[in-house]
Amino acid sequence: MQNKQPVIAPSILAADYSRLGAQIEECNKADIQWIHCDIMDGHFVPNISYGASVVRAAAKSTDAFIDVHLMIENPDAFIGTFAEAGAGQITVHQEACIHLHRTIQSIRRHGLAAGVAVNPATSLHTVEPIINDVDLVLLMSVNPGFGGQSFIRSTYQRLQRLCTMREEHKADFFIEVDGGVNLDNIEKISRSGADVFVAGSAVFKAPDIPARINELLREAKAGKEMVI
Numbered sequence: 658m659q660n661k662q663p664v665i666a667p668s669i670l671a672a673d674y675s676r677l678g679a680q681i682e683e684c685n686k687a688d689i690q691w692i693h694c695d696i697m698d699g700h701f702v703p704n705i706s707y708g709a710s711v712v713r714a715a716a717k718s719t720d721a722f723i724d725v726h727l728m729i730e731n732p733d734a735f736i737g738t739f740a741e742a743g744a745g746q747i748t749v750h751q752e753a754c755i756h757l758h759r760t761i762q763s764i765r766r767h768g769l770a771a772g773v774a775v776n777p778a779t780s781l782h783t784v785e786p787i788i789n790d791v792d793l794v795l796l797m798s799v800n801p802g803f804g805g806q807s808f809i810r811s812t813y814q815r816l817q818r819l820c821t822m823r824e825e826h827k828a829d830f831f832i833e834v835d836g837g838v839n840l841d842n843i844e845k846i847s848r849s850g851a852d853v854f855v856a857g858s859a860v861f862k863a864p865d866i867p868a869r870i871n872e873l874l875r876e877a878k879a880g881k882e883m884v885i
């Protein structure tokens with residue numbers, strides 16, 4: 658089993674946009690490595706979030722790696738836009754890509770890390786042919802579209818299966834989990850194989866954001882240590 662250092666990726670979907678810079682500054686105090694940006698188009702998912710201007714503002718507020726998750730139809734049309742806005746990585750949905758391999762190549766041509774996301778009801782086998790071509794596989798642990806939902810428990814087993822698949826293919830991608838991650842479940846999510854933990858409500862609804870990030874990281878590390 659691989660053992661990457663755990664990464665907490667605060668999702669600014671849950672931030673107070675009227676003071677986004679200050680909220681990201683709170684994350685910076687915890688020395689976060691990644692900031693997660695959720696782009697929703699009202700078509701692929703039943704909600705609209707924000708676009709490249711907010712990603713650009715977020716990127717200006719932190720030195721952290723900007724992890725952009727496109728929950729949109731036709732992501733190919735927007736890769737350049739988000740690359741220019743400051744993305745370090747773009748993750749597209751398997752379900753939204755007709756030519757997934759071509760889309761991954763396009764993300765790489767823009768000089769970015771490339772990820773693929775799968776919805777809770779999508780078989781992991783649908784991404785097996787490209788797992789040696791991506792930097793990250795994102796397992797949705799809620800149905801995409803909204804923050805503040807409950808973690809879907811079947812994700813634990815899917816994480817274990819994805820870890821096995823990674824070993825079998827001698828692949829090296831990060832495994833990211835997104836949706837309903839909190840202090841009560843992060844240790845088990847980590848133990849099940851996740852490397853990157855997207856947390857929206859758990860971070861931005863906390864009374865002390867840096868303290869909460871550090872608590873989440875401590876629990877994620879504890880989960881990893883149990884796997885060794």
Ligand SMILES: O=C(CO)[C@@H](O)[C@H](O)COP(=O)(O)O
Pocket residue numbers: 668670671695726799800801802803804805806835836837838855856857858859
């Ligand atoms: O992409 C999504 C939801 O579609 C997630 O990134 C949420 O933003 C996570 O939010 P919480 O479940 O942590 O509140």
